[in-house]
Amino acid sequence: MLLSEIAKILSCEIFSCRENLDCEIQYGCASDLMSDVLAFSQPGAVLLTGLVNPQTIHTAYISEIKAIVFVRGKKPQEDVTELAESKSIPLLSTNYSMYEACGLLYKAGLESTMEYIPPNSSKKSFNSSS
Amino acid sequence: MNEVFSQTYEIRGNDFQNAGKVSTDIKTLLKQLGIRPEIIRKVAIACYEAEMNIVMYAKIGTMRMDIDTEKIKITVSDQGPGIADIELAMTEGYSTATQEMREMGFGAGMGLPNIKKNSDEFKIESTLGIGTKLEITIFIN
Numbered sequence: 001m002l003l004s005e006i007a008k009i010l011s012c013e014i015f016s017c018r019e020n021l022d023c024e025i026q027y028g029c030a031s032d033l034m035s036d037v038l039a040f041s042q043p044g045a046v047l048l049t050g051l052v053n054p055q056t057i058h059t060a061y062i063s064e065i066k067a068i069v070f071v072r073g074k075k076p077q078e079d080v081t082e083l084a085e086s087k088s089i090p091l092l093s094t095n096y097s098m099y100e101a102c103g104l105l106y107k108a109g110l111e112s113t114m115e116y117i118p119p120n121s122s123k124k125s126f127n128s129s130s
Numbered sequence: 131m132n133e134v135f136s137q138t139y140e141i142r143g144n145d146f147q148n149a150g151k152v153s154t155d156i157k158t159l160l161k162q163l164g165i166r167p168e169i170i171r172k173v174a175i176a177c178y179e180a181e182m183n184i185v186m187y188a189k190i191g192t193m194r195m196d197i198d199t200e201k202i203k204i205t206v207s208d209q210g211p212g213i214a215d216i217e218l219a220m221t222e223g224y225s226t227a228t229q230e231m232r233e234m235g236f237g238a239g240m241g242l243p244n245i246k247k248n249s250d251e252f253k254i255e256s257t258l259g260i261g262t263k264l265e266i267t268i269f270i271n
């Protein structure tokens with residue numbers, strides 16, 4: 001799904017890297033816990049979050065998140081916008097809540113970045129793998 | 131072991147203003163060096179989690195990166211409280227992060243387990259009241 005479609009579905013306001021709106025987004029990822037994003041996201045995802053600070057941008061840059069959507073009308077301050085601009089990460093803001101924003105993107109066919117592991121699955125969380 | 135590149139960075143405890151700068155600089159540098167993206171992502175995630183741990187828990191620390199033709203080695207040492215129970219600290223979900231840190235998005239207790247997951251070789255040593263040392267090796271090929 002193109003980022004421009006996501007922006008349309010969520011009626012987003014755009015704060016940085018307008019020129020990157022035609023990039024392809026493969027997955028959706030929603031969290032306010034940056035370590036969870038670092039642990040479970042895959043490259044090429046959009047991150048939906050309520051957390052608006054420089055660490056959100058660092059986390060996105062480190063884990064190859066392609067764009068960030070701030071939910072519930074949260075808007076980035078100038079320092080955050082500048083940082084995102086310097087790392088070429090588009091920042092968007094939607095008035096939808098986290099729940100609704102995720103639901104709308106899921107309904108539109110955007111896949112989750114985190115694999116669902118059913119209960120009683122032999123597949124364990126990653127920590128025990130090595 | 132042909133040393134091709136080596137650099138040391140300083141990280142200050144409690145310096146949330148600059149937290150993440152070292153790891154994002156490392157990532158940008160690795161891109162310039164033409165390292166493969168999958169490798170860069172692993173190194174960057176490990177460095178960032180380690181950097182944040184110094185900022186959150188230690189007084190001061192260094193991150194040293196050594197690159198040769200086979201591997202990238204990251205050595206992180208800090209002066210700080212140390213870790214009393216390393217096995218517990220390595221457990222997913224275990225965290226002593228403060229409310230303030232949690233509000234910034236940290237304290238999931240995923241940092242150390244995730245560093246280990248992204249490493250090909252991982253070593254952690256800690257002495258109470260002295261500090262903590264991590265050795266992270268990621269093979270390039």
Ligand SMILES: Nc1ncnc2c1ncn2[C@@H]1O[C@H](COP(=O)(O)OP(=O)(O)OP(=O)(O)O)[C@@H](O)[C@H]1O
Nearest residue numbers: 035183187212219225226236237238239240241242
């Ligand atoms: N360098 C360090 N010095 C002292 N204690 C540490 C250090 N690194 C980690 N710890 C201790 O180990 C715990 C687990 O660390 P870990 O990085 O796995 O999770 P976290 O930092 O609490 O949360 P997250 O990394 O998910 O934001 C920490 O809460 C802290 O008590």
Ligand SMILES: [Mg+2]
Nearest residue numbers: 179183241242
């Ligand atoms: Mg941590």
